[in-house]
Amino acid sequence: MARWTVDEPTKIDFDGVVALKANIVAGTVSVLPTSDRPALHVSEVSGHPLEVVHEAGMLTITHKQSGIEGVFRWLQNTRGRAAITITVPADCPVTLNLVTANAVVNGMSGRVSVKTASGDVTLDGVTGSIDANTATGAVEAHGVDGSLMFNSVAGDLALARGALDRLSAHSVSGRITTDVDLRDGAAAQIRTVSGEVTMRLPTSSSAKVSLLSMSGRIDAAFDGLARQDPPVGKSITGTLGDGAASLNVNSVSGAITLLSRPEPDALKREGAYDR
Structure with missing residues (x-):
């Protein structure tokens, strides 16, 4: 086992890393x-x-005294930061535990787990x-490909580009915005209390759709989806294409909007790419 205490800018090389954990x-x-x-x-470190x-290939990076007592000391010292x-192999599993720190994870293909209180997280090409999991962060x-599980209290989730096999997003008041493809067999489930949900899918999407809000507004830009306004709640349901994937969105009071994204060829024909 090798151990270092770092209190100034430096670089450390490692023979090999099979898993990364940073606190x-x-x-x-x-x-x-x-x-x-x-x-x-x-x-930087202060x-x-x-x-x-x-x-044994496991790389752990942590602030000393990073338990509850250490967190309080850090929050009292606004100058304390790192x-x-x-840099690790692309397939290396990554675990990040953050409080107010911001994180960027780029180009990784292994499992990525992030827990943060108020820090913002950017995932690019993962x-x-x-x-x-966030509180308010x-x-x-961008460019996600695989599966995503998201849980927050008031933190927002924004997904752009890419394709998913599974999406599970739960938030109390955070906004959830997605513009990704759902592969055949994919399952997407989104639940909020008051958070707004906006999703955009390709016009040619194939999915069974269920949108339900107890008191929030619901809009869908796809033909073939039926609106229902029972005595309690509002819903839009139906099947797009062959219904190869599933999309379920539920909210108590948040608005739900399902938008249609034209195919690239259609955009070219309409001149959307012309300057």
């Missing part, structure tokens, strides 16, 4: 794929030092299994 209170964390030797780049442990970049994902 950071404040600052920034970037995780990038590499085909070279894994490395930790520390560009307040508590970082403790770095590399054992800015780090970690193609594995994603598990994101926002999660923004």
